[in-house]
Amino acid sequence: MEKSSFLAPGISLFLLLLLFNVSASVAAPTAESVYTPFLQCLRNYTSEQVSNIVFAQTNSSFSSVLQAYIRNARFNTTSTPKPLLVVTPTREPHVQGAVICAKNINIQLKIRSGGHDYEGISYISDQPFIILDMFHFRNITVDVRNEVAVVQAGATLGEVYYRIWEKSKVLGFPAGVCPTVGVGGHLSGGGYGNMLRKHGLSVDHVVDAKIVDVKGWIFDKEGMGEDLFWAIRGGGGASYGVILSYTVKLVAVPEVVTVFRVMKSLDQNENVTELVLQWQQVAPHTDDRLFMRLLLQPVSSKVVKGQRTIRATVMALFLGGAGEVVTLLEKEFPLLGLSKDNCTEMSWIDSMLWWGNFDNTTKPDALLERDLNSASFLKRKSDYVQKPISKDGLEEIWEKMVELGKTGFVFNPYGGKMSEVASDATPFPHRLGNLFKIQYSVNWDEPGVDVENNFTSQARELYSYMTPFVSNSPRSAFLNYRDLDIGTNSFGKNSYEEGRVYGVKYFNDNFERLVKIKTAVDPENFFRNEQSIPIHPGHDSTGASNSGAAKLLHFSLCWKLTVKVGWLLFLKFIT
Template sequence: MENSSPLPSGVLLFLLLNVTVSVAAPTAESVYTSFLPCLTNYAKSPDQVSKIVFAQTNSSFSSVLQAYIRNARFNATSTPKPLLVVTPLEESHVQGAVICARNIGIQLKIRSGGHDYEGISYVSDQPFIILDMFQFRNITVDVQNEVAVVQAGATLGEVYYRIWEKSKVHGFPAGVCPTVGVGGHLSGGGYGNMLRKYGLSVDHVVDAKIIDVKGRILDKEGMGEDLFWAIRGGGGASFGVILSFTVKLVPVPEVVTVYRVAKSLDQNESATALVLQWQQVAPHTDDRLFMRLLLQPVSSKVVKGQKTIRATVIALFLGGADEVVTLMGKEFPALGLSKEDCTEMSWIDSVVWWANFDNTTKPEALLDRDVNTASFLKRKSDYVQKPISKEGLEGIWEKMVELGKTGFVFNPYGGKMSEVSSDATPFPHRAGNLFKIQYSVNWDEPGVELENNFTKQARMLYSYMTPFVSSNPRSAFLNYRDLDIGTNSFGKNSYDEGAVYGVKYFNDNFDRLVKIKTAVDPENFFRNEQSIPTHTGLDTGASKSGAGKLSHFSRYWKLMLDVGGFFILELII
């Protein structure tokens, strides 16, 4: 829906004469007084609107904002705050929020869980509003047809629990952290510990509902093949607001097996032997087996005051303990797996176990959203396509010990991941990739010096790994957001800047995403620091013709007049 009106002829004349026209920077108060009545006009339940719009002066503003901040780096006093936080309860609230923010010309950031490593869903250096989807959390499970309709603000833990309530032999292949929000996880190409058997979360999305830039609610048929393809791995926030996904459930056995085995470098170099063999086995073994490998610098138990490397294999096997012990004895003797290392349990109990709860914890723990909890962290990602040699690993160990804290998570591919075409979804990292690396560093205290130190560690290890990982492009995983690999300057909508990070995330699929973005959101309303750019959309920050500024101004002015507000012109001659 377009809401714009022509400017008076006198103002147009000034613009044509290259007189600079600018709207006074919006304040929280002015945006609130214009946004609220606008949203009320669109809401089916107008009486609820005042309860879901939180201005900075609202006593609940800070608690609502902070509840789903998961990276404490972006929870500082100095962190830029939104002018408003909107927490919709119904679809019309979302429609209205999109239309009203677009009319005002204010950036809309969409948050569905907060597991956003760089905070781009809730931080901006420009005036912005957060559309927080956490109240969109309904989950409808249809066991007979083996599908579930999941709203974007539900958490993975809630999804797993609701499936388990209806069936003990169904599950869904998504992430292992139960507090992750569905909207961002699935639209970014979510994965978990069943990816070798069943692939990614997006490989099982059969329908979706999205609100586009015009405020329309579209399902798979309404949005068309291209947009449906784009939001299954291309990041939904570049194209609209995801309301829900319809997903296909997958079968799980009544009994699964989990185990955790750790070895240290100072134990006769057994960690190196384990990692060498893990690279040969984990991506190629029975696709029912997923073996995550954690590599961490830790204090040595052999030599006091020194650090060593600990390698830990954490596994899920969709079968019994005897079978996996026999399998590992043949394929992975360096692991030394015994029956005593294994625990048989139901699939839902394995979800609880992988979430680091103890074995006595009930599945109800998955419903705990664990709000207002965050650590300081930095993450990066890479893909490995050739096994790393013994000499290469030994050099990596030395670098990790030297740096002191940054560790790795290796996630093996193969199985179903190698069977799905690289262009079936925007997520391209399929056949040819042995495993994905996550660089991981956490710390507990605030402070610029600490943050600089630990983020520098992660970047130095990332730089050191260059010879061992993919190249041309050096690929990265969208859901492990990393602004180090490139950003698009606010408002520029630059294809060239977008391609810097876009090709790393999407490889050859990037240009198709740009084409779709250009078709569905030509003015680049849905944008963030790493969103998909358009080819022909308005350059809202530096339009050569000034059209971007004119469009922004006319929409803002019209809304101000509609709600009885005011505007300020600053003419600089």
């Protein structure tokens, strides 16, 4: 009896400690605990050596692989959460295996194609995670006869433009002006560029796709069905699976296009306010071959030393000759004062170099350069304008911009093709009724929490100030301009209520259909991030790593293991 009385508390303490340790290991996996089982699983699935595509934190190449495609220096600090592993697949079975193995060990999978996600959610998380980096998936096949291209998700826009140009001088593709943006994220979020008024969004030209689903299966458009195909053309592919490639329809471009840049400054007696008023009347309604982006920036005055002023810059692409666009704008936009001296005629491929800020002597193969490890510090936000901003409103905005110091605007005009496509044709809803989209933009060079807080707070304050001038109910936002300020979803909760906060802003009335599709294709919410599509509130998300059901299952398994080990030790001790 005395012996039994002595053993019971000891065994109880042992069981509690063992339970704590096992539970902790389940709740907080480490790089060491994840690497071996993941690698073994991936090796078994692919039946090949895969250690050369899986980088643990102890690998000497881990940091260079991780940092290569970090495009926002805010998320490249020592305090930034790091993945336990970076997986760099080179073949489709590697992607399938990565999904299956990450799901088997119950760890979050982040998917990165180019790293331009403004909030870095393709490569950071506050939960233990693995990055599936698609940068090896960069093959592009151009079929000139049928005017289509099959583009893998890890290719960059610059590579797409170059490969099209190699095969044809009169075909192009309507997508972004930054050549290092990855195709996977750009197209799955909507994608737009300087031909959107003529040809609409990038996703308006997607005719097929390949995706790896939560079970590791590969589907094309026919196999995945119309609903999922609809969702991954503007609804964010990373909520539903891993995009392998998109097949896109190419568009005709003229042999000669025209670009121009005209600047006006408020402090040089150039009526910037009247210019912007007229731009609002012209840019969304003019010839749909003309895209006139308007940049508004607070800058140092050249007239009064030590003071700030507002500079307006109109950057444009016209799908035609200089004489035609000058004649057009002399009539429609006289305050711009455009002349042939402001214009440069060139080929479409050279215009993409011009928009990418390359000099006029640059050869097209510069578009193949990926500019690794070239991140700056930045913050972006977005809005939509549906009614012209008045003169008084603009003058108030100038004062606020000068007061804040550095945050500027980019106004991107809509109209043309954007007004002809139905708001539910794709998940991207911001079509007819929107005059232009605003991008709030601030960059800085110095690291540090205080510096970052200063500039990000500037952007947020200007965004708040703009409330009376932009869309409301909802106040809409653009998914490709990722902004965590407008709402996030807590990990493990799969909160429909939290997801709806940002979901309705990004997708308006299309959000509910996306939730329905998400619930059908990924009912356990494996593919998730801070702003992913949640599953339907009536569905039990047993697969979320921190859900109540998952925690109960982990506790049950741990308790069974603890009792079994404790009982064996007890039997060994008494015998």
